[in-house]
Amino acid sequence: MKTRHPLALGLALSTALAAALAPVPGLAAGASDSDTERQARWTEIATSIFGDRKIEPTDTLIKVDAPARAMDAALVPITLTMPEKDKIKGVHFIIDDNPSPYAAHFTFGPAADPGELKLRVRINNYTNVHAVAETTEGKLFEAQKFVKASGGCSAPMGMSDEEAMRGMGDMKMKFSGDAQSGKPVEATLMIRHPNFSGMQMNQVTRDYTPARYINKVTVSYGDANVFTMDGDISISSNPVINFAFVPKGNGPIKVAATDNQGGQWQHSFTAPSPSN
Amino acid sequence: MPNPPRPALAPRLGAALFALAALLAAAPADSPVDVPEPAELWTGPQHGYTPATLKGATVIDVGALDALLPEKPVLLDVAIMDRKPDGFPAGRPWLPAHRSIPGATWLPNAGAAPLPPDEETLFYRRVEDLTGGDRGKPVVTFCHPECWGSWNAAKRLVAKGYTRIYWLPEGVEGWQERHDTSVVRQDPAWAARSTAPQR
Numbered sequence: 001m002k003t004r005h006p007l008a009l010g011l012a013l014s015t016a017l018a019a020a021l022a023p024v025p026g027l028a029a030g031a032s033d034s035d036t037e038r039q040a041r042w043t044e045i046a047t048s049i050f051g052d053r054k055i056e057p058t059d060t061l062i063k064v065d066a067p068a069r070a071m072d073a074a075l076v077p078i079t080l081t082m083p084e085k086d087k088i089k090g091v092h093f094i095i096d097d098n099p100s101p102y103a104a105h106f107t108f109g110p111a112a113d114p115g116e117l118k119l120r121v122r123i124n125n126y127t128n129v130h131a132v133a134e135t136t137e138g139k140l141f142e143a144q145k146f147v148k149a150s151g152g153c154s155a156p157m158g159m160s161d162e163e164a165m166r167g168m169g170d171m172k173m174k175f176s177g178d179a180q181s182g183k184p185v186e187a188t189l190m191i192r193h194p195n196f197s198g199m200q201m202n203q204v205t206r207d208y209t210p211a212r213y214i215n216k217v218t219v220s221y222g223d224a225n226v227f228t229m230d231g232d233i234s235i236s237s238n239p240v241i242n243f244a245f246v247p248k249g250n251g252p253i254k255v256a257a258t259d260n261q262g263g264q265w266q267h268s269f270t271a272p273s274p275s276n
Numbered sequence: 277m278p279n280p281p282r283p284a285l286a287p288r289l290g291a292a293l294f295a296l297a298a299l300l301a302a303a304p305a306d307s308p309v310d311v312p313e314p315a316e317l318w319t320g321p322q323h324g325y326t327p328a329t330l331k332g333a334t335v336i337d338v339g340a341l342d343a344l345l346p347e348k349p350v351l352l353d354v355a356i357m358d359r360k361p362d363g364f365p366a367g368r369p370w371l372p373a374h375r376s377i378p379g380a381t382w383l384p385n386a387g388a389a390p391l392p393p394d395e396e397t398l399f400y401r402r403v404e405d406l407t408g409g410d411r412g413k414p415v416v417t418f419c420h421p422e423c424w425g426s427w428n429a430a431k432r433l434v435a436k437g438y439t440r441i442y443w444l445p446e447g448v449e450g451w452q453e454r455h456d457t458s459v460v461r462q463d464p465a466w467a468a469r470s471t472a473p474q475r
Contacts, residue, residue, distance in 0.1 A: 034456040041373060041459070048369040099358040099372035124358070125375055126452050150449055151420070153358070198361020206321050211361035232368070233361060260363070 038096065038128055042144075045094060045101045046130075050140060055132060058141035060084065062091065062133035066147045073152030075236050076123050080131050085115040090134040093119070095234055097127035098153060099199075103234035109225025111245050113184035118242035122152035122197065122234050154199040157237055161202065161209050164194035164237065169265035171255055175272050184244040185272055189219065191240075191257055191265075197233040211260065214239055218256045221271060222249050247271055317389035317431055318424040322356065326427050326445055332434035333441040338450045341416060344442065349414035350406045351380035353460065354387040354425040355448065375457035376448055377418070381406060383466045387417075387425025395469050399429075400436060402465055411438050418444035418451075 046055055065079040082088045090107040091114075103121050108114040123129075126148050133141045157164045170192040175185055191214060198211025213233050219226040226245045245253070251271035258264050313327040329335060336344070358372040376382055386399050407413040415433060417426040423445075430443040444450065448457060 034458065037459055041371075045369060045371065048371070097373055097375065099360070100364070100368060100370055102369055126457070150452075198364070199359050201321070201323065203321060203323070208359060208361075211363065260365075 042096055042128065042130060045096060046132075046142075049092065049094070049102055050132075053140055055140040055142045058133070058143060061087065061135070061141045062131050062143045064093075064129060064131040064143050064145045066129060066145055068146070068148060070123060070147060070149035070152075073123050073149035074155040075120050076147065076149055076152065077120050078118065078129070080117045082114050082116070082133060085113065087135045087137075088114045088133055089136045089138075091117060092130075092132040092134070093121070094130040094132065095121060095123055095127055096130065097125040098122070098234050099124065100153075100233050103232050105230040107228050109220070109227060111221040111224035111226045111248070113244035113246050114227075115184070115244060116242070118240075120236040120240055122155070122236055123147055123149040124153040125150050152236075153197050153234065154201070156200050156203055157194060160204075161194070161196075164196075165212075167192045169193065169257065169263060171257075171265070171267040173253065173255070173267075173269045178272065182246065182248065184246050186242065186244045187253070187271075189217075189241045189243070189255060190238065191217070191255075192238055193257075193259065193263075195231075195233070195235055195237045195239060199233070212263075213260055214257055215260045216256075216258045217241070219243070219245075219253065221245050221247060221251055221253050224248070226253070245271075317428050319389045320424070322387065322419075322423055322425045324424060325422055326424055330427060330430055330434070330441075330443050333430045333443050336416070336442045336444055338444070338446055338454055341442070341444055341451075342454075344414060344416070347414055349416050349440075349442065350403070351377050352386075352403070352406075352415055352417045352426075352429060353377065353380040353382045353419065353448070354417060354429045355382070355384060355419040355423070356425065357384040357462070373459045374461070375452070376460040377451050378456070378458035378460075380418075380460055381463050382460045383429075383463050385425070386466070387419065387423075387428040389428050396432075398466065398469050399432070402463065403433060403436075403438075405465075407438075411436075412440055413438075414440040414442060416442040416444055418447045420447040421445065421449050423447060 061082065061084055063081040066076060070076040080091055088108065093104045094101050095103050104119060106117060128144050128146050130142055130144045172190045174188045177185055193214055194212065195214060196209045196212040198208065200209050202209055211233055214231045214235065217229040217231065227243060252268045253271040254268050256266045311325050311327045313329050313331065353376045360370055364370055374382060383399065383402060407415060415438060417429040419426040426443060430441045433441045
């Protein structure tokens with residue numbers, strides 16, 4: 001991943017925004033100004049993550065589904081669909097108007113069935129979200145959707161921090177469908193973790209709860225990697241990830257998770273094994 | 277408060293209202309109903325249920341704001357700034373962008389109470405600049421729904437003798453239901469202040 005110095009990036013962004021805003025006198029901003037501004041922001045974010053790599057729009061390689069209007073901005077369900085799954089090596093998910101836009105990066109391993117991923121995220125503002133697929137050839141393709149939700153990053157959890165952290169690192173996994181050799185199995189991974197964003201204020205003490213979030217999840221089946229996710233403060237508390245894997249040989253399915261405060265957890269699940 | 281109850285019901289209702297009042301006094305920020313209007317600035321957390329009224333100011337919705345816009349009111353956004361988490365990884369993009377009503381002046385956290393004296397002075401000076409010294413010029417204060425900051429900002433200006441203060445409790449979220457927002461940068465003169473903690 002290519003990164004730039006945050007200050008330089010901030011200045012570049014400010015300049016770009018100033019340029020985008022300059023011709024707007026008072027209240028005259030129309031839809032096209034807004035679109036231009038949103039596009040300028042996406043360009044800045046994309047550059048900060050992907051450097052000068054080209055990202056092509058796609059209608060076929062990746063699709064992003066989200067409710068146009070979210071019920072709960074702290075729990076917005078996102079579905080990423082990759083119909084030509086054999087071509088997909090990884091997926092990046094970006095929430096443009098979140099202060100920390102780069103929500104998640106998934107890379108798929110040999111045991112993955114990268115046709116569909118689901119996760120739940122925090123959304124701070126009415127925003128475009130972008131899903132960027134990376135193909136096995138190393139090319140990038142983007143799809144976008146506009147989502148109406150706001151306040152998700154700073155929404156308090158409605159319980160004490162201690163309560164929110166109880167059982168931290170516990171995991172469950174549910175499987176659906178019968179395992180048949182070579183056929184994908186769908187799985188839902190649930191991790192108990194508050195994923196504190198660092199932007200949530202404790203309503204009693206009026207202090208900000210320090211950021212504590214899952215920064216890496218690795219799932220494997222037997223010896224083969226299914227996926228690795230690099231996560232961020234934009235992932236909802238108690239992360240839930242739906243994915244699919246191809247059971248070849250013997251399980252178990254193993255999950256290793258770490259958080260930014262040095263927390264480490266490993267769990268092993270008995271995966272459905274092919275019956276024939 | 278509701279109208280006085282009819283005599284026959286008075287004792288029971290009175291007791292119920294007393295209980296309700298006690299409840300509200302104990303935890304006004306936890307109840308969406310009948311949040312009493314404080315006599316002075318609100319010094320509790322900025323995020324919480326707000327009253328339906330503000331003495332000396334006009335409470336407006338976005339429709340009323342639309343009707344007011346031709347008069348070119350001063351649009352004062354006092355929403356707090358996104359706080360960068362401590363220890364945020366250096367290599368990750370941190371790009372807070374504040375969306376607001378196009379043309380608004382953003383004075384983050386200007387609705388905090390108390391404000392350090394120099395900050396309060398700067399707030400009054402900025403509003404004086406923005407209104408051209410005309411205390412009869414319309415000024416609209418806003419932040420987010422359930423945000424006391426804009427209530428406080430309006431309260432301060434009413435106390436300073438501004439006669440056309442409008443409070444928009446729906447905030448930016450109410451605006452974006454009907455209109456486009458714009459990325460607005462912090463007011464440069466306000467950015468130069470010594471920063472009070474956002475609470």
